[in-house]
Amino acid sequence: MSLGYYFLLPVIFSFLTPYFKKLGSFTLRGSSILLSFILFVQSIAYTTMKLPQISQFSIKPPLGIAFVLDGYSLLFLLIFTFSAVIVSFYMLWYFKVNPKRDEARFYVFFNMLIAGSIGMILSCDIFNLYIFFEIVGICSYTLSAYNKDKLGLESGIKYLIIGSIASIFIVFAIMLIYLQIGTVNLGLIAQRFHEIDPKISVLIVLMLFIGFGTKAELFPMNFWAPDIYQGSISSVNGLFSSVVAKAYLFVFFHLFYLFGLSSKYMLFVMVIGAITFLVSEFTALNQTNVKRLFAYSTLGQLGILFMALSTNSSETVSGALFHLTSHSISKLLIFLALGILIHHLKSTKISIFGDFKSRFLTIIFAIGFLSILGIPPFSGFVGKILILKGFALSHNYSAIAFILLVSIVEAVYFFRLTAMMLDKKGTKRVVHVGFINYILLCVLAALIVIFGLFPSLLIHYTDLAANALINPTDYLKFALGVGL
Amino acid sequence: MLDFFNSTQSIHAIIIVGSMALFFIGFYGIATQKNLVKVLVSFDIMESALFLFFIGLHYKVGLVAPIVDDKTKTFTGMVDPVPQAMILTTIVIGLAILALGLSFGIEYYKLTGRNDISKMNELRD
Amino acid sequence: MNSIFLLLNILPILFLYQFGGDLHVSFSLTKDFTLSLIQTPLGTFFAYLSLISFLLVTVSQKSKKLSCNYYALQLLLSFAMLIIVLAGDFITFFIGWEIMTWSSYFIISKSNNIDIKSLQKYILFSLASAFSLIAAIVISYSFANSFDFATISASFKSMPFDIQLTLIILFSLSFFTKAGVIGLHYWVVDTYSKAPDLFSSILSAVMSKMGIYGLFLIYGNIVGYQELKIMFGTILNGTDFGYTLAWIGVATSIIATFKAITQDEVKRLLAYSSIAQLGYIIAVIGFGTTYGVAGALYHTLIHTIIKLLLFINVAAIIAQTGKNRFSELGGLIYRTPVSFVMLLIGIIGLAGMPPLGGFASKFMMYNAAINTKFALILIGMLFSGAASFLYCYKLVYGIYLGHPTSKGLETQKEVPLSYLIPQIILALLLVLTGAFPGAFVKVINPILTQFSLKALPYDGVGIMDSAVGNFNGLFIMSAFVAFFVLILLLISRIKSKAKNNINRFDISYCGEVPSKDTSLHYGFGFGTELHRIKFVNAILKRSTATFYDALALQTKRSSELLSRMYYGNIHNTMIIILLFFSALFFIGVNS
């Protein structure tokens, strides 16, 4: 199957959605699940193939646009399609308990969100990437406003404004790149980036940094992020945390290494990541809204990832990618479970953790929390220790100390929630999880445990990804269309 | 005097100054305006400035639009078509975002009677 | 349910016995991490210690109706500890350490009187300990390129001094936290007193020993006592390092002893006592001499036995009466005589009086201090040892002697057999260790060899050797038993004549007539008079709680301050982004 289908199939699905809707909600839901399932199975099939894979549009690269799948994007592709499968099953439950919602349009935006994210990681043309960026943008604006209440619309408007700022900077950067090197192909840009006048290259890098950094929720530009999480529904939160933020992160570091910026800007990105981590974790301590709390936690984890991914050492980067995968799964788990909780208790205050009674959900949350905190035998542990090991190998002890110290702060609020769940006092309401969610949460929790016990299953792919990221010669060859 | 304006360099200079001035009008707008519609308009101004900038810098004196007609049989001496194509795409995207933003604004206004973005503070802890 | 888990608890013991010292398993987690289990003499000692403790506690849990979850978590905890003590590399060690942390956390959360604050204290200190451990682990990895104990140990000598020092401090901090060294003991007392009653015994007897195991591992195995001597130089007959550590231990033991005396809650007293006893171990662990290590190991064993005994005893009383304060207990000697005898044996051991095992271990430790000529340390240890008589007395008096201070105590029955059986076994062990201190030499010698220290001479099962002289445990024990029987006979003759019709209000009370409600029980206000001594008052008045509370408050304040930024005014957010861009632009383009 050509890589182009990752984008074209969701598009054709979205265009035909009005007719699926007419055929009944069963067809609609079924086809959406089928779509995400096909894409997921296809992604798994790619793990057995020789990488990189390429799919060209109209004309050979570097002139035309192509989708290139290397080790780095394969990992993200797996994460995204897997999240899509899980969330599309979860929505069965959501629309059962919220029957009045506009189901068809949700599926349109949901599928295009995934397709756009996949497009962002596959495209080897920066302008094409910008279009996918906007597709993801529009889908996420609309999904965060999906509730159509005050909170939802407010978050939608805020996201849209921030997204517009980011896109203006990115467009400006792309224009400057085209003016300077006369191309928008990532391979050619990577080859010729050093030829740009240094001052202008700083300007370009800065604009790309502001553009993607804003969307990837880096510190001084992430004041909007918790609002977005608070205003949208939990499954969308899960998508934002485990797909959208990760897609922007992907692009950020893809360009970072491709343009050879790592030596010059490594320290800067690391410091920014560290500040993001610190500020978000400290801020999270004081939150009383669960969604905001987990939003801050996401920001904090992104901070760690920014610290670790910028190091230019394959050990640390591989660890960071492992951590990223595990974080995606854990956050999806937490947000999906949270959605069930919020639905039953009709509140988003932190106190809901003390008000429910369900052994299953308690275990699920505990697994998620422990995994995010990096406690064995869950998958987060492997990621964290790989990151720490990588930092240790480069003798960057301050980073180790920093991560560990701030992690204690992180533990404060995660274990506060855990303690509230385990607290026996007070009136507790029984929460019924529902069959589909039971299976889904079990699958996610099982993955967390399996990757924790047998990390070599995943490390194979993260190593592949880290090598592809740091040393993108294969990618460049395909992006430049050499030997096609 | 007119020859001066007919050189590529001076045209580029004028375009840079003009488009950047426009860009910073938009910049100033998003930094100071609090009305949602005005903010969206400011974004559009910034985008338009970028379009001018990009297209303008790809014009060189003596080049014509990249379309062959009966007189020009080959594609030589024409301006670069890629920026035009890119701008075309970006315009449509800008339009889409604007429409979406306005529809959000309308709904929000209906619910709350406000369109001041600095007073959107329901989302807080 | 209990029987099943009892069986499951026996299995690892059999398993360990089966391997008989040659266990060597490894499992490749990833290409970098290989988990390996290797049986060392030290590990085996601690493994048996923890497994048997778990077995005994599980026996005593029979009378409690505990859920399957509880038992499963406890089993997980015991496996985690097994992993810790059998680990052959730091990743395995750390995995065991963390599983121990969270499984015990979930068990503690099942207690009825736990609150969120105590749980938070426990888990945060545990995590701080774990994070300090992992920091040390990865730093040592960066030099050794391996997590293996042997490799790290081999490459430790070649590390720069500041790294060596950092590693020792980080490792020590981690294990000190688990053992509850003063300053890092903030979590200990709350956790021990609020955990499920029987689980407190595991916390105190076994889990704190994991800290001690860690210290042995680091000082003895990884760094090596010889290397410590080279690193830090010597003072008197010991090392500088040992001297510093000894002061930490002695300070811990003195302060905790005084704190213990003033406690009103039974389990809080025991918790402080536990801190104090571990203080002894930490005091001698760094000496780096045969007697120091032997004393520490012997005291580890004895303390485990005693604390299991005392906590099970107290748990039984609490379960039986529902009271957990000295001010609510008293006079139970006639109701629960067997328990009384067991507690008596326990506190005799705790106070370090002959003829029980407590004496042998204390003897060994004092001996070590004499041997290294650390006179001040010896004085400090003797001082806190003497002071510990007071809380031992309070323990036995407050619960069993005097008169009942609350209703319902008069009609108590003896505690259930499931509580008594482990106590009897433990008391017997205590007697045996007292009578045959030499038997332990055989256990210690392989460990001493492992640390490449001189082995202890073995002069027979009843004799314990030392530099300042031997003592024959068997002889002392027989003499003591004979003497005791004699006294008992005498007392029984006197008592049969004495008239037991004295009312407790028949006392002169300086002109005041006590009412019925006035508590005349001595255990009630015991220890308050200590405040009058200036030096002791200075210790008692201070608390690390103030520091940690202030830290928590400051964190909360800074969090509040930071979270103000996020009170989403999108207009300001935009301006911040633009300003950030401008700032970076001016910096970046002009430099």
Place this chain on the structure above:
Amino acid sequence: MSLKKTLPIKHIVLSILSSALLLSLLGLLMQVKTDLHKSVGDIFLNLNMQTATANAVTSVVTFFRGIDTVGEVTVLFLATSGVALMLSTSQRTYAKIIKQDSFILNVGSRLLLSVIILFGAYIIIHGHLSPGGGFQGGVVIATAFLLLFLANPNMDLNHSILTLGESLSGSAYVLVAIIGLFKVNMLLGNFLPHPVSEIGNLISGGIIPVIYVIVGIKVGSEMAVIVEYFVKEEHEKEIENA
């Protein structure tokens, strides 16, 4: 304090900042050289003869960078869906406007409608020959509907036809892309015959005019939907105010 109230300090600071940024950016951008490399566009111009399209911009938009256009159409589609999600509610029924529409306006607008649509169609169909194309033509067609709405607020568009147009054209676009994969082993490949000799004719350029027609239909129907939603919204507000 009074000074702070009268003087908009924030505005002054920001305007100074913007001007400072402007000046330094100008200083930088003046150095931009546009002739560092032979740009992709120049190569496209050279290659353009092969596509047999008279308008090079069209061939770039629909062929060389064709997937961009698919994305762009998708963005527009998503925006339309978003607007529809926001502004349409099943419960709300649009009240008919009491105001009587003028006969002359009605007839006049209908007269103009066909002309405008014809003009739009012309722009679309000649997209590969002259300036213009699917987007421009589509928007022109949408203005025809805007005119209708302005003249007769009570008018309702036939949504099923619009949806049909939208869905079919969009799907057709994707199908064209996929057929390319099978015919010429390249997604969006030009699988229709496009002899160079035909350049300048209406039927030339292979799939390029086909795509532009598809895009035209799609953009036209989508813009019409957006226009309808906004116009109806406006009228509803008037009713509420009245």
